[in-house]
Amino acid sequence: MAFSFFKKSAKKEAPATTSGSRYHDLPVKEIIRETKDAISIVFQQPEPKITYKSGQFLTLIVPIEGKEVRRAYSLCSSPFTDEDLAVTVKRVDNGLMSNWLPDNLKTGDVLKIMEPMGQFTTEFDKARKRHLILFAGGSGITPILSIIKSLLTQEPESMVSLIYCNRDIDSIIFKDELATWETNHQGRLHVIHVLDNAPMNWQGYSGLLNPDMLKKLFERIPDWGIDNTTYLMCGPEGMMKNVDTLLAQHNIPKEKIFKESFVQGTIDKEKKQEATPVEADEKKAREVTIRYDGNEYKVMVEPDRTILETALDQGIDLPFSCQSGLCTACRGKALSGKVKLDEEEGLSQSERDEGYVLTCVGHPLTDDVVIEIG
Numbered sequence: 001m002a003f004s005f006f007k008k009s010a011k012k013e014a015p016a017t018t019s020g021s022r023y024h025d026l027p028v029k030e031i032i033r034e035t036k037d038a039i040s041i042v043f044q045q046p047e048p049k050i051t052y053k054s055g056q057f058l059t060l061i062v063p064i065e066g067k068e069v070r071r072a073y074s075l076c077s078s079p080f081t082d083e084d085l086a087v088t089v090k091r092v093d094n095g096l097m098s099n100w101l102p103d104n105l106k107t108g109d110v111l112k113i114m115e116p117m118g119q120f121t122t123e124f125d126k127a128r129k130r131h132l133i134l135f136a137g138g139s140g141i142t143p144i145l146s147i148i149k150s151l152l153t154q155e156p157e158s159m160v161s162l163i164y165c166n167r168d169i170d171s172i173i174f175k176d177e178l179a180t181w182e183t184n185h186q187g188r189l190h191v192i193h194v195l196d197n198a199p200m201n202w203q204g205y206s207g208l209l210n211p212d213m214l215k216k217l218f219e220r221i222p223d224w225g226i227d228n229t230t231y232l233m234c235g236p237e238g239m240m241k242n243v244d245t246l247l248a249q250h251n252i253p254k255e256k257i258f259k260e261s262f263v264q265g266t267i268d269k270e271k272k273q274e275a276t277p278v279e280a281d282e283k284k285a286r287e288v289t290i291r292y293d294g295n296e297y298k299v300m301v302e303p304d305r306t307i308l309e310t311a312l313d314q315g316i317d318l319p320f321s322c323q324s325g326l327c328t329a330c331r332g333k334a335l336s337g338k339v340k341l342d343e344e345e346g347l348s349q350s351e352r353d354e355g356y357v358l359t360c361v362g363h364p365l366t367d368d369v370v371i372e373i374g
């Protein structure tokens, strides 16, 4: 498949060493106030340059309140159009990192970041002719903007339709930038704004995406046929669920739909927890072998700990970012044994079938688990 778009509990801030080439110290070149609660952080590209793909994310590693805190932030810059690397951070109520950054970060500060990662990305090909229909909500615009910029500049025959949902007009991140891209690529980028609270003179759509609204939106979007169309979404859980349901009602095949989640779903998780009793296999401590960076480690994982937590506690510097089963930074392949995942959303069915696991939400169910990372 051309696209490789694959895809909370209280987070434990794990002590981890950050040596090696997976990590970079990057100076903050500029901080841009995008809206009242969102900033973009522009990092100066080092030499040699950090390579990345549109749709991938950086992991920012920041000492806050005496702990090393990691969070994933999607790159809103495009490797084809932007000299530097940029991420956009939107404040979350009572959030640790998303409030610390706008309140404390200054131009010239140096932040530790982990190399770009993530599967919500695609390869671009000048000969390709395709239509991307993108759904973004709030800060979910970040990977989407990067993909838009790359597609418009790298695939002259392709086009993009963006349905972008926000609370109100002042919370639209990249409103002017999107308008400029739309003007400069007439007919190839079509942006449709949807606001929860629209002002009186609002010309666009308002209210939550529902079947009627989606039907109307689809009437405004060119139909290039299902073979040439791909659907991508990134936004709050409620929006993603609505879009998913609506696309299913339009008989859009699942393999044409790609998602990036910033936060772990609560709806399905609660249902799942009620339905799934703890199996006897899950109540025992078990040894896990981890192969990473040419080394082999053995860890004894207690039933209430994840494989990643156990490894980090022992000072093993494994890759991770969200610790919620969303970003795939901790992905490894189980070469043997059985692993249970608390959260499966981050992996596609085909990845799971191939034996991929996420160590941040993974628990061994047998004594012969061997996981290869990287």
Ligand SMILES: Cc1cc2nc3c(=O)[nH]c(=O)nc-3n(C[C@H](O)[C@H](O)[C@H](O)COP(=O)(O)OP(=O)(O)OC[C@H]3O[C@@H](n4cnc5c(N)ncnc54)[C@H](O)[C@@H]3O)c2cc1C
Residues within 6 Å of the ligand: 008, 011, 057, 071, 072, 073, 074, 075, 087, 088, 089, 090, 091, 092, 093, 094, 095, 096, 097, 098, 099, 118, 139, 142, 143, 261, 262, 263, 322, 326, 327
């Ligand atoms: C792959 C990936 C890419 C991401 N890209 C971006 C990005 O480009 N821009 C961006 O602003 N964020 C992005 N995030 C989210 C980001 O990593 C943090 O989760 C977010 O900034 C909140 O962190 P915090 O430390 O402020 O909140 P925490 O202290 O971790 O959480 C505080 C509370 O807020 C809730 N919460 C956490 N995140 C969210 C959220 N996004 N929306 C609503 N409630 C939340 C938590 O459940 C918790 O109750 C991304 C996440 C992932 C997994």
Ligand code: FES
Residues within 6 Å of the ligand: 319, 320, 321, 322, 323, 324, 325, 326, 327, 328, 329, 330, 331, 346, 358, 359, 360, 361
């Ligand atoms: S650290 Fe993000 S999925 Fe495991």
